[in-house]
Amino acid sequence: MKETIGFLRDLSCNNNREWFAANKERYREVQARWHEWCGQLIRAVGQYDPDIARLDVKDCTYRIYRDTRFSTDKSPYKTHFGVFLSKGGKKSMHAGYYFHVGTGLGKDYPHCHMMASGNYCYEPRVVRMLREDISFGWEAFKENVLEVADPSFRVDMDGALKRVPKGYPADAPYADFMRLKSYSLVACPDDDFILQPNLVERVAELFRTVKPFNDFINRAVDFEED
Numbered sequence: 001m002k003e004t005i006g007f008l009r010d011l012s013c014n015n016n017r018e019w020f021a022a023n024k025e026r027y028r029e030v031q032a033r034w035h036e037w038c039g040q041l042i043r044a045v046g047q048y049d050p051d052i053a054r055l056d057v058k059d060c061t062y063r064i065y066r067d068t069r070f071s072t073d074k075s076p077y078k079t080h081f082g083v084f085l086s087k088g089g090k091k092s093m094h095a096g097y098y099f100h101v102g103t104g105l106g107k108d109y110p111h112c113h114m115m116a117s118g119n120y121c122y123e124p125r126v127v128r129m130l131r132e133d134i135s136f137g138w139e140a141f142k143e144n145v146l147e148v149a150d151p152s153f154r155v156d157m158d159g160a161l162k163r164v165p166k167g168y169p170a171d172a173p174y175a176d177f178m179r180l181k182s183y184s185l186v187a188c189p190d191d192d193f194i195l196q197p198n199l200v201e202r203v204a205e206l207f208r209t210v211k212p213f214n215d216f217i218n219r220a221v222d223f224e225e226d
Contacts, residue, residue, distance in 0.1 A: 001037075001101055001194050004030050008079050009103045012111075015075040027064070031081075034101075035061060037200065038083045044204035045097060049211055051087035052097070059089035079103055080110045085207075086119070087218060095119045095183070095217035097207045104191045113194050115203065116156070117149075117210035118184035118217055129220040131168070131178050138174045145216050150209040153185040183217055185210055 007030045011020070020027065035057050042060065046053025060083045068074045079102065086096025098116040105111050122130075134141050160179040164170045168178040177183075187206070196202070 012079040095214040112188040120182040152187040156184040
């Protein structure tokens with residue numbers, strides 16, 4: 001990953017079409033190594049999650065070109081490489097396993113390196129179902145889903161409601177989960193983690209600990225789709 005991070009850092013300092021065109025061959029080499037790594041991760045996660053074993057790299061990876069139509073930031077290129085392993089592929093709306101390598105030059109998205117489970121966008125009916133499932137089965141959710149996740153993961157509260165919705169007690173132990181509009185667990189590993197050997201195996205083992213979280217969410221997604 002050292003070459004990948006180096007390319008992304010150079011790109012972040014030269015985020016323009018002229019520099020990218022002059023470094024297109026370098027980008028293609030880095031992209032090819034990234035896709036090879038993603039294929040290895042699919043196979044590793046697929047050993048314990050059969051929905052992932054069916055995926056191809058193209059089902060899970062993203063273009064480097066940014067959609068700038070509705071953004072004040074007109075930088076043409078992303079400064080991270082991401083992969084999202086989810087049932088049915090990255091566009092399926094299922095919860096899954098997300099990993100990306102950033103520049104490592106900041107603590108916030110997209111500069112940080114990131115691991116996550118879940119998804120950031122659900123149908124309102126799915127959100128309502130998840131709130132009901134968590135509130136009625138809090139102890140089981142806490143014990144069998146949250147407490148088995150590696151402690152490096154935290155609940156992502158970005159975009160959460162400021163108040164607990166009506167119908168749920170504001171002082172309940174699960175109150176924060178009622179405020180969520182998306183359900184994700186997030187971890188931000190540092191350069192030392194990313195650059196150590198056997199990254200695929202280490203990431204796959206961490207993702208194994210959040211499989212119950214994804215399974216919990218996908219029950220609601222599948223029910224809504226049916």
